[in-house]
Amino acid sequence: MHPKTNKISCEECATTSCFVKRTNPEWLGKISKFKNQVVYPKGQYIFSEGSPVFGAYFIQSGDVKIVSSSFSGRQNIVRLAKAGHMMGHKGEAKENYPIGAVALNDARVCFLNNELLYDAFLNNTHFTIEIMMFYSKELRKSEMRNKFFAQMTTDEKVAYAILYAGEIVGQKNSKGQIMITLSRQELAQIAGTNAEQVSRTISQMKNEGLLSLDGRCICIENLTGVYDLLSEYEQFI
Amino acid sequence: MHPKTNKISCEECATTSCFVKRTNPEWLGKISKFKNQVVYPKGQYIFSEGSPVFGAYFIQSGDVKIVSSSFSGRQNIVRLAKAGHMMGHKGEAKENYPIGAVALNDARVCFLNNELLYDAFLNNTHFTIEIMMFYSKELRKSEMRNKFFAQMTTDEKVAYAILYAGEIVGQKNSKGQIMITLSRQELAQIAGTNAEQVSRTISQMKNEGLLSLDGRCICIENLTGVYDLLSEYEQFI
DNA sequence: TTAGTTATCTGCGTTTTCGCAGAATTATCT
DNA sequence: AGATAATTCTGCGAAAACGCAGATAACTAA
Structure with missing residues (x-):
């Protein structure tokens, strides 16, 4: 179903802003080994609205739109993402927000399943703190957006x-x-x-x-x- | 300036949902010792728009509105917060978002300065992960709010x-x-x-x-x- | 190139929301 | 309790945004 490609390891990846680069060398190798990587052609869903996500996606290259539809069918672009950005991770596993991600052009995306991700959180303090900071900043931005859009x-x-x-x-x-x-x-x-x-x-x-x-x-x-x-x-x- | 009160330590605090309770016992004592605590009467600013915040506030009891004004003077309530909620913490120190917090009723609020907070982050993995999860969830909520308000x-x-x-x-x-x-x-x-x-x-x-x-x-x-x-x-x- | 398809632009009537202003109500202070 | 101040309610005209519909322009594929 997905096109086959040669996986680009974390060590040889040029996307320096990627959070995974914040893990220590030992973990970078481990993540690189166990991560999944797919190149999605333009227009294709990386993950769909409605289906649960069991990990987090990190964009190695390309652009992505994160979308969400409402009951009435009206679709909304929640945010745009590019190389180095993270998406799909959920604070609470039970929640089932219908969020989907679509490639705006050919996009190479790495997937870390929850087990690998949480193991990395527990063993890489700076990695976790950086992701916490990222969320904190994104939250501010989103709140500002709310405010000004009103x-x-x-x-x-x-x-x-x-x-x-x-x-x-x-x-x-x-x-x-x-x-x-x-x-x-x-x-x-x-x-x-x-x-x-x-x-x-x-x-x-x-x-x-x-x-x-x-x-x-x-x-x-x-x-x-x-x-x-x-x-x-x-x-x- | 602020009314003097007897400080309620983290050990005797009844607000079980507070993130600080996620730190290990040793750290709970340390934070309790070094935290600052003030009871703000109804209507008073806990921190003001425009002035930088050098740490994070945790509400022990009472209700708070987090507000933000725009250039034109129009004020907006960014969110409401109650016992156990955190506020004021910024992902990036440089950013100077004009956010303020006002007590809606008498509110007892603990303050952890950045030094103490980051030390806690570095030494309490679960504490950091929980706060990361909190931000992640809040971000989702904020994004949903954006979407639906549109x-x-x-x-x-x-x-x-x-x-x-x-x-x-x-x-x-x-x-x-x-x-x-x-x-x-x-x-x-x-x-x-x-x-x-x-x-x-x-x-x-x-x-x-x-x-x-x-x-x-x-x-x-x-x-x-x-x-x-x-x-x-x-x-x- | 040409036909067909899809996306974009723009006019126009309708609906929604705004914001002023004055009346009514509620809270506060002596 | 009574006077004063602040808030809330409601009518009304103005402004903004919507959404349909038809025209135009841009892409796609034979």
């Missing part, structure tokens, strides 16, 4: 979504500008609005010279100008 | 705020019903709307027999009925 206009939320997407999954073009290939629908799922509204905001920002379009691809022409739209929320951005 | 109507957000407030800071009356003493403004700051809208929703819920009012105090008459308003979001609630 105050922002739809235009501002869309501007935020563009900056956020640019930061995590944006690609630089030859002029050094940030290019975003997410669809209007996906940006809407980040901004908490609908595709039409995203379209309207993008048109407006294009008229103001902040963005340009290359087909469906968004190019940030004036990064400072976009940031200025959100100057009220600078603690957050 | 979809809820204002009425639903207010119903959520009432249930949330009831769960954390609600008090049972003689009939076993949950009573909430937060102001309309405070509920609005949780729901991400304004006091008028909260008022309108409460009136409506009162007419439907879900709530009753005792002065300004809200009494949940039909808890199941309120939950039913949010049945679409049950994963979250």
